[in-house]
Amino acid sequence: AQKVTQAQTEISVVEKEDVTLDCVYETRDTTYYLFWYKQPPSGELVFLIRRNSFDEQNEISGRYSWNFQKSTSSFNFTITASQVVDSAVYFCALSANTGFQKRVFGTGTRLLVSP
Amino acid sequence: GAGVSQTPSNKVTEKGKYVELRCDPISGHTALYWYRQSLGQGPEFLIYFQGTGAADDSGLPNDRFFAVRPEGSVSTLKIQRTERGDSAVYLCASSLRGFWDETQYFGPGTRLLVL
Numbered sequence: 001a002q003k004v005t006q007a008q009t010e011i012s013v014v015e016k017e018d019v020t021l022d023c024v025y026e027t028r029d030t031t032y033y034l035f036w037y038k039q040p041p042s043g044e045l046v047f048l049i050r051r052n053s054f055d056e057q058n059e060i061s062g063r064y065s066w067n068f069q070k071s072t073s074s075f076n077f078t079i080t081a082s083q084v085v086d087s088a089v090y091f092c093a094l095s096a097n098t099g100f101q102k103r104v105f106g107t108g109t110r111l112l113v114s115p
Numbered sequence: 116g117a118g119v120s121q122t123p124s125n126k127v128t129e130k131g132k133y134v135e136l137r138c139d140p141i142s143g144h145t146a147l148y149w150y151r152q153s154l155g156q157g158p159e160f161l162i163y164f165q166g167t168g169a170a171d172d173s174g175l176p177n178d179r180f181f182a183v184r185p186e187g188s189v190s191t192l193k194i195q196r197t198e199r200g201d202s203a204v205y206l207c208a209s210s211l212r213g214f215w216d217e218t219q220y221f222g223p224g225t226r227l228l229v230l
Contacts, residue, residue, distance in 0.1 A: 004157075033215075033216045035218075042223060043204065043226075044224070045208075046221075047220065050216075091157050093157070095215050102171070102174070103160065105158050107156055
């Protein structure tokens, strides 16, 4: 069975602070994909990144960066110099080969960035 | 191009009534997914269509829930004899080919409230 844990329910920061959102996953498959989605107040899930289990390179996209560590089964997401527009709920998700098209989501982390 | 659209955006119904929720996927996407998101939770998989057929409906909670996609494009999620516990946001997503590792693009959801 697959499982995704986002232990941080809510994080509050002040604009320009860096913030890291944690994601820990469980799967018995050796082939899997990890995802991050952003859900702003409008409700639509916005895709941010996809990472496969064979690629442990960290990735940076503008102010966003992701740290994938198989040794700790973690796929953490860091926002550098946070902005008010970053306020949203962020979900980590997992798809594994034996899970086919079922994407398993964590419970989300609500990020509040105040001016 | 246009993203995934869902109608209605909000639906209020009374316990015991029948409801239909509609999803219009991204043009050309063969795979379509329904998820349910309860308050404070991540999306939960309900059903996956590949073309016109339901390839995996293992997430449907009981036989009151049914979904169709008769022409391989628009899908309708049908809920009979609604219960208060069915209140949630119902999300639809689509992907190009339905491969397990593909990015799924989400619609804005239908917020269902059963009184």
